[in-house]
Amino acid sequence: MSTNRIARRSLMLGGAGVLGAPLVAGAQAPAVKLGILQPVTGALSQDGEYGRLGAELAIAEINAGGGIRALGGARIETVFGDARSNPEGGVAEVEKMQAEGVTAIVGGFASPICLAASQAASRYDLPYVVDVGVSDQIVSRGLSNTFRFGPGFGVVTQTALDNLVALNDAAGKPSRTVVIVHEDGLFGSGMARLLNTELPKRGFEVLETIAHPTPARDMNNVALRIRSLRPDLVIPSSYYAEFVLLSRTMQQQRIRPKGIYCVLNGAASNYRFVREFPDAANLVMDCNHWPDPRKPRTAELRRAVEAQNRFWLYNVPLNYSAVMLVADALERAGRNDRAALTTALAATDGAFTKHIMPYGPTRFVNGQNQAGAPVNTQVQGGDIKVIFPRDFADAQPVYPVTG
Amino acid sequence: MLNGLLTGAVYGLVALGLTLVYGVLHIINFAHGALLTAAMYAAYVARASFGVDPYVAALPLAALFFGVGYLVQRLVIGPASRGKDENILLVTLGLSIIIENLMLAVFRSDTRSIDVPYAMEVIEFGPALLSYPRVIGFGATILVGIALFVLMRFTATGKAIRAVAKERTGAALVGIDVAHIYAVTFGIGTACLAISAALLLPSFYVSPRVGNAFVLVAFTIVVLGGMGSVVGALVGGLVIGVVESLSGLYLGESLGQIGIFLIFILVLLVRPTGLFGARA
Numbered sequence: 001m002s003t004n005r006i007a008r009r010s011l012m013l014g015g016a017g018v019l020g021a022p023l024v025a026g027a028q029a030p031a032v033k034l035g036i037l038q039p040v041t042g043a044l045s046q047d048g049e050y051g052r053l054g055a056e057l058a059i060a061e062i063n064a065g066g067g068i069r070a071l072g073g074a075r076i077e078t079v080f081g082d083a084r085s086n087p088e089g090g091v092a093e094v095e096k097m098q099a100e101g102v103t104a105i106v107g108g109f110a111s112p113i114c115l116a117a118s119q120a121a122s123r124y125d126l127p128y129v130v131d132v133g134v135s136d137q138i139v140s141r142g143l144s145n146t147f148r149f150g151p152g153f154g155v156v157t158q159t160a161l162d163n164l165v166a167l168n169d170a171a172g173k174p175s176r177t178v179v180i181v182h183e184d185g186l187f188g189s190g191m192a193r194l195l196n197t198e199l200p201k202r203g204f205e206v207l208e209t210i211a212h213p214t215p216a217r218d219m220n221n222v223a224l225r226i227r228s229l230r231p232d233l234v235i236p237s238s239y240y241a242e243f244v245l246l247s248r249t250m251q252q253q254r255i256r257p258k259g260i261y262c263v264l265n266g267a268a269s270n271y272r273f274v275r276e277f278p279d280a281a282n283l284v285m286d287c288n289h290w291p292d293p294r295k296p297r298t299a300e301l302r303r304a305v306e307a308q309n310r311f312w313l314y315n316v317p318l319n320y321s322a323v324m325l326v327a328d329a330l331e332r333a334g335r336n337d338r339a340a341l342t343t344a345l346a347a348t349d350g351a352f353t354k355h356i357m358p359y360g361p362t363r364f365v366n367g368q369n370q371a372g373a374p375v376n377t378q379v380q381g382g383d384i385k386v387i388f389p390r391d392f393a394d395a396q397p398v399y400p401v402t403g
Numbered sequence: 404m405l406n407g408l409l410t411g412a413v414y415g416l417v418a419l420g421l422t423l424v425y426g427v428l429h430i431i432n433f434a435h436g437a438l439l440t441a442a443m444y445a446a447y448v449a450r451a452s453f454g455v456d457p458y459v460a461a462l463p464l465a466a467l468f469f470g471v472g473y474l475v476q477r478l479v480i481g482p483a484s485r486g487k488d489e490n491i492l493l494v495t496l497g498l499s500i501i502i503e504n505l506m507l508a509v510f511r512s513d514t515r516s517i518d519v520p521y522a523m524e525v526i527e528f529g530p531a532l533l534s535y536p537r538v539i540g541f542g543a544t545i546l547v548g549i550a551l552f553v554l555m556r557f558t559a560t561g562k563a564i565r566a567v568a569k570e571r572t573g574a575a576l577v578g579i580d581v582a583h584i585y586a587v588t589f590g591i592g593t594a595c596l597a598i599s600a601a602l603l604l605p606s607f608y609v610s611p612r613v614g615n616a617f618v619l620v621a622f623t624i625v626v627l628g629g630m631g632s633v634v635g636a637l638v639g640g641l642v643i644g645v646v647e648s649l650s651g652l653y654l655g656e657s658l659g660q661i662g663i664f665l666i667f668i669l670v671l672l673v674r675p676t677g678l679f680g681a682r683a
Contacts, residue, residue: 041504042612045512184657212656215616217607220406221651221659241514241608248606252523252534276516279523311513 029072032336034059034326035079035097035105036319037117042085043215046240047109047315051131052080054319055106057304062327070334076327083108087116094120103336104129106322109315111135111186118146127329127342129322132289132315134264135186139368147345147364149322149355150289151372153187153264157194160263160287163376163388164233165202167259167285167399174400175232175258178204181222181246182237184211191237191263207231216242223249232258232400236265243267247280258400262286269377269384271311281379283401285387290375291317292358294392301356321355325362328352358392404645405528409537411644412544416599417617418624418636419551420592426631427568427588429488430480433495435621436614437502438593442468442600443609444506450517450604457517458539461601465594472593477586507611516608536605543602547595548637554591555633564588568631620647623667629680638678642666 036055038048059076067073079100081093090113097105104127108114114133121128122145130138130148134156139148151159168175180195182188192209199206207229210222223246226234234250234257236243244267247260260283262268268286291298291314301320302312325348330336333344348369350361360371376388378397385395417439424432442464449460479498484490525532555561566574567584575581607613624643628635643663650662670678 040512041507045507045611046514049512210656213660215613216656217616217620218406218410218648220410221648222656224406225652241610244514244516244608248522249534252525253532254525272513272515276518 029067029074030336031075031077032068032071032330033077033079033100033102034323035081035094035100035102035107036323037081037083037090037093037097037105037107037113039083039085039089039109039113041082042089044085044110044239047132047313048083048085050310050313050315051107051109051319053305053308053310054131054316055323057301057316058320058323058327062323068327068330070331071336074336076323083113083117085110085113087112089113090117091120093117094126098124098126102126103330103338104326104341106326107131107319108133111138111190114138115186118143121145125338125342127326127338127345129326129345131319131322133187135190137186137190139366143367144346145342146367147325147369148367149325149359149362149369149372150318150357151374152368153191153194155372156264156287156374157191157198159374160261160376161195161198161202163287164261166388167397171399173203176203176205177207177229177231178233178235179207179226179229179231180209180235180237181226182209182211183214183239183242185214187264188237195235195263204233212238212242214239214242216245219245219249220253222246223253223255226250226257227253227255234260235263236260237263238265238267240267240270240273244273244277244280247273247284248277251280256401258402260284260401262288264288264374268379270313271384272313274379274382274384275311278382282381283379283398285376285378285397285399287374287376287388289314289318290358290377290386291356292392293386293394294358295356298356317356321357324354325352328354358389404649405531405533407645407648408641409533409541409644410648411641412541412637413537413599413602413640414617414620414624414644415637415640416540416544416547416595416602418621418628418640419548419633420595420599421621422625422628422631422633422636423551423595424589424592425625427564428476428585430491430495430589432592433492434475434498434502435596436612436618437499437506438468438472439596439600439614439617440506440609440611441471441502442593442597443604443607443613444510445597446601446604447515447517447609450519451515456519457601457604458543461543461598464597464601468597469590469594471590473586473590475593476589477582480589481582481585503611510611512611514608514610517604519605522605534606536602540602540606543598544637544640547598548633551591551595551633560584560587620663623663627667627670627677629677632677632679635677635679642678 038051040048063075067075079102083090094117106129109132111133114130118128122143128146134153136152136154182192265286267273268284269288274281329344333340348362352362363370377384378387386393387397421435446457449455483494521535524535563579624639628639646662646666651659
């Protein structure tokens with residue numbers, strides 16, 4: 001009887017020990033503090049919110065999967081910072097994150113924020129992974145702490161132009177003249193300069209380049225100018241609200257070019273725009289960040305986002321992938337240490353597969369992932385379809401647009 | 404030019420409330436943009452949740468926001484500022500932060516718009532295509548301006564407002580409830596914002612900071628038109644709209660904003676009290 005009782009007690013204690021072991025182990029492994037920097041207030045708050053959502057989904061998945069195994073199952077603890085849609089806000093948050101002892105920072109969204117925040121982080125040898133910021137300046141300053149998993153606007157523009165030529169040639173070259181509309185910040189102006197240099201080399205004539213401020217109150221002037229120039233193509237590079245205004249005003253002014261071919265446009269790859277303005281959005285093309293539709297995790301993540309009553313924006317997969325990149329580097333570094341993490345990030349290779357972007361094997365040169373590439377999308381029948389690259393396109397392009 | 408007039412009319416309406424509040428209460432209302440945002444969200448909810456057209460919602464919203472403005476002045480700005488200008492600045496700035504963050508918490512950061520059947524309809528005026536919402540906005544602004552002018556000129560409330568604006572102590576001595584008139588004026592200013600919001604929504608978007616896109620231009624119009632002048636706000640709005648449109652056309656959209664400040668400086672050099680401001 002007594003033996004039985006002891007045995008039962010031992011069994012219960014043993015069982016509790018086995019069940020409690022991961023908790024104890026988890027408690028023992030100190031959490032890795034990861035800075036998530038996004039502009040969640042101010043003009044860019046919509047993008048910032050979706051960026052945060054992508055990062056949070058990745059962190060939740062990592063923690064639910066047992067944390068960072070190489071660090072004894074260490075959980076990732078988010079240290080969130082609001083960049084308030086300006087570079088100064090970004091820098092202030094980097095300083096706070098430094099004081100909090102983060103191991104790395106992910107995010108920034110806009111190029112000016114990424115430029116300033118990564119520079120501030122470099123003073124502390126703090127690894128900084130850019131989520132979206134596309135200015136090529138971000139990875140051309142020789143900062144060893146700065147990494148960008150996605151493509152910069154040099155690559156995006158190159159791809160956009162190659163695909164535009166392929167599209168136009170396949171349709172019998174219906175378009176020759178172009179009007180470029182861009183936001184007047186770092187991203188839009190840099191993009192417009194590149195387009196102005198490259199489009200004439202490919203047989204297009206740029207009739208005019210129109211810059212607009214963000215936020216813009218009115219797009220009637222821009223639309224009227226486009227109407228008077230009668231271009232075959234309109235190429236806009238703006239943030240969400242401005243493109244929505246522009247496309248609606250173009251529709252009002254009955255401007256019907258042969259194509260609206262966006263480059264890194266905030267709205268053309270945004271389901272909110274497609275749902276709210278199906279007519280204005282229909283057949284708009286975009287060359288932008290977009291997840292790989294062939295990967296099962298892409299569909300799962302999209303379902304998770306839509307289950308929260310949110311739209312599927314590219315900020316989500318980009319931030320999800322950027323956090324996964326940091327987690328992968330921590331596994332390889334085996335230490336919760338900034339220098340080791342920087343070395344591991346720089347050494348990322350094709351073995352990193354937990355991202356959901358349509359990229360080849362990851363390889364960083366001067367902090368830029370050489371495999372980062374955009375895709376071309378087109379709004380068709382209330383959905384966003386991939387039209388380039390052909391090997392994973394789920395629709396044929398509709399071009400030129402008629403009627 | 405036409406485009407500028409249509410845009411300027413709505414600017415003028417946004418500025419109307421500001422000029423009224425400044426003219427009577429001498430309040431530089433930093434919460435003006437945030438209140439416009441709140442009104443735009445109210446018009447958005449009316450449409451998105453209840454299917455009410457923003458133009459139909461304009462008058463009920465004006466009544467609702469009159470009440471909001473009245474209470475804000477009576478319960479928050481008045482008591483908290485204790486009549487000191489520097490306190491008023493801080494209180495209205497604080498209010499704007501609270502309202503913006505409240506909108507952010509409730510509606511999140513998504514940029515939202517409504518789709519109404521007439522949004523893409525246009526009126527052909529020679530070679531110009533004028534969209535319905537902008538033409539309606541222009542007409543409604545003129546009507547509101549006339550109504551406000553009549554209210555200020557011919558009604559007892561208007562006379563009381565003008566009396567308080569001119570001589571607060573004197574008005575109190577002849578039995579005018581100054582605190583009540585202050586709150587009524589703030590309420591009227593906020594009601595103007597509600598109408599502006601309803602007029603803007605069919606052709607614009609709403610986000611937690613959308614009011615800021617209009618508030619700087621509204622302040623410029625108030626000073627340009629003459630502080631406290633209803634007619635000045637309307638004419639100033641039209642002038643700014645046309646200048647912005649023309650300078651945008653000739654200098655480029657980004658540089659077009661310079662035109663606003665050039666004309667602003669020019670008018671103040673020639674007429675420091677603004678176009679319709681009372682001489683000192």
